[in-house]
Amino acid sequence: MGVRVAMEVSIAAAEAAKLADVDVIAAYPITPQTHIVEHLAELVADGELDAEYVPVESEHSALSACIGSSAAGARTFTATCAQGLALMHEILFIASALRTPIVMMVVNRALSAPINIWNDHSDIMAERDCGWIQTFAENGQEVFDLTLHAFRVAEDHRVLLPIMVNLDGFILSHMIEPIDIPEKEEVRRYLPEFKPAMRLDPDRPISMGPVGIPEVYTEAKKQLDEALVASKGPIIQAWDEFGKIFGRHYKPVETYRCEDAEVLLLTMGSISETAMTAVDIMREKGVSVGLIRLRLWRPFPLDELRAAVKGADTLAVVDRAVSTGGPGGPVCSEVRSALFGLPNRPKVLGFIAGLGGRDVTLEMFEEMVNQSIEYAKEGKEQFYELVGVREL
Amino acid sequence: MKASEKTGGIIGWKDLELGCALIEPGTSKGFKTGDWRSQRPVTDKEKCIRCGLCWILCPDMAYRPTEDGFFDSDGNYCKGCGICARECPTDAIAMIREE
Numbered sequence: 213m214g215v216r217v218a219m220e221v222s223i224a225a226a227e228a229a230k231l232a233d234v235d236v237i238a239a240y241p242i243t244p245q246t247h248i249v250e251h252l253a254e255l256v257a258d259g260e261l262d263a264e265y266v267p268v269e270s271e272h273s274a275l276s277a278c279i280g281s282s283a284a285g286a287r288t289f290t291a292t293c294a295q296g297l298a299l300m301h302e303i304l305f306i307a308s309a310l311r312t313p314i315v316m317m318v319v320n321r322a323l324s325a326p327i328n329i330w331n332d333h334s335d336i337m338a339e340r341d342c343g344w345i346q347t348f349a350e351n352g353q354e355v356f357d358l359t360l361h362a363f364r365v366a367e368d369h370r371v372l373l374p375i376m377v378n379l380d381g382f383i384l385s386h387m388i389e390p391i392d393i394p395e396k397e398e399v400r401r402y403l404p405e406f407k408p409a410m411r412l413d414p415d416r417p418i419s420m421g422p423v424g425i426p427e428v429y430t431e432a433k434k435q436l437d438e439a440l441v442a443s444k445g446p447i448i449q450a451w452d453e454f455g456k457i458f459g460r461h462y463k464p465v466e467t468y469r470c471e472d473a474e475v476l477l478l479t480m481g482s483i484s485e486t487a488m489t490a491v492d493i494m495r496e497k498g499v500s501v502g503l504i505r506l507r508l509w510r511p512f513p514l515d516e517l518r519a520a521v522k523g524a525d526t527l528a529v530v531d532r533a534v535s536t537g538g539p540g541g542p543v544c545s546e547v548r549s550a551l552f553g554l555p556n557r558p559k560v561l562g563f564i565a566g567l568g569g570r571d572v573t574l575e576m577f578e579e580m581v582n583q584s585i586e587y588a589k590e591g592k593e594q595f596y597e598l599v600g601v602r603e604l
Numbered sequence: 605m606k607a608s609e610k611t612g613g614i615i616g617w618k619d620l621e622l623g624c625a626l627i628e629p630g631t632s633k634g635f636k637t638g639d640w641r642s643q644r645p646v647t648d649k650e651k652c653i654r655c656g657l658c659w660i661l662c663p664d665m666a667y668r669p670t671e672d673g674f675f676d677s678d679g680n681y682c683k684g685c686g687i688c689a690r691e692c693p694t695d696a697i698a699m700i701r702e703e
Contacts, residue, residue, distance in 0.1 A: 309623060309624070310623045310625075311622050311623035312623075372622065372623075409622060410621075410622055410623070410625060410627075417629040418625050418626060418627045418628075418629075419625060419626040419629075419631075420623060420625045421623075421624075421625075422624065422625075422626050424624055427614065428620070428624065430617075431615070431616060431617035431620055432617070432620060432624045434617040435617045435618075435620050435624070438617070
């Protein structure tokens with residue numbers, strides 16, 4: 213048996229990486245990710261973790277170093293957010309295309325400008341097409357669990373893809389929550405030693421990342437797309453295995469009080485806990501409402517989402533980022549696309565809330581649900597609106 | 605027989621190595637890159653003093669020493685840049701337009 217301790221969620225993420233026995237950490241500190249890499253640097257400096265800590269000069273270098281270390285056969289970890297993730301942009305696509313199983317925490321924060329260090333999902337939504345597996349945690353325990361899960365999935369020879377574990381900046385990363393920390397032996401049972409499928413080795417030279425002329429580029433993209441889509445099986449399997457060993461069960465899409473619900477909210481990340489409370493309050497008042505939460509964002513859980521919305525009249529999607537000038541928030545656009553052509557699909561309404569650290573309150577969820585019911589009566593499907601924006 | 609042998613080196617996505625890696629060294633030799641050349645070097649052996657500057661200076665390593673001490677350019681790799689002709693100390697190399 214492990215222990216249950218009160219711990220800052222960032223520290224829990226670092227402790228998970230430690231229990232995963234990482235070999236290399238290359239990272240650059242940036243608020244609100246700092247505590248994760250600071251704690252790992254301490255663990256390495258104090259001799260509690262036998263790993264190479266590479267203090268690079270930028271996030272571009274951080275991820276480049278991670279690709280090198282992963283290609284050399286080392287279990288590799290990093291963390292970043294917002295501007296740091298944006299600075300990694302070009303390297304993100306290379307990490308997935310080279311099939312390096314790096315694990316990265318993304319502590320979601322708003323992108324500048326205006327400069328804003330607080331939480332929303334504009335950083336990750338700008339990177340959704342980079343070929344990484346992407347999961348979203350709701351609470352501290354899930355951050356810890358998804359980190360262990362990430363190593364297991366990334367290094368699975370049927371997968372071999374990098375993974376981002378997303379957690380909301382401050383409102384999750386800086387909370388102190390009770391975390392169940394398992395014994396090292398249990399973690400070893402779940403997470404075998406990293407055996408690279410292919411690695412840089414002077415005795416058996418290979419080239420990773422050669423030029424891909426027009427005759428091969430399409431095939432290379434197809435290979436990556438197929439790999440990402442096919443990773444869903446091993447992702448679910450690794451969650452099932454996690455449940456067997458640690459007793460906590462995870463799925464790509466969670467539903468809460470969705471049975472016979474007329475209106476469904478759809479959220480990602482830590483606001484889902486507030487949304488569950490809002491659903492309880494509204495259910496007390498007799499509103500027929502439920503909640504869908506996407507834990508898995510890439511690969512997109514198409515079948516699970518379609519099954520979850522079955523029977524509902526109205527689906528209110530809560531985005532945490534603006535697709536400026538686009539047809540809706542990024543999550544809403546994808547959900548619409550996923551349900552397109554589905555018989556008896558619910559009307560999809562887009563709400564964008566909680567930008568740059570603005571609170572998403574219980575009352576706001578109630579407003580969104582009431583608004584959706586009204587729109588549904590009018591037979592209206594708006595593209596999107598910004599909740600709580602001041603129209604003065 | 606590998607799929608690539610049946611199709612003259614053109615393979616489908618299922619046969620690509622993981623992450624499009626090259627798993628054997630030296631494969632760029634098999635990649636013929638000179639087909640877009642608009643001119644090619646021709647050496648006048650009467651003028652050539654066999655100094656090897658063309659071989660040394662060729663940016664694509666398209667020149668090869670021959671048994672009789674001269675240097676031949678390999679049309680599979682030569683891009684026709686003309687550096688060899690320009691640097692030849694005896695003006696033994698002429699650039700001929702490709703038809």
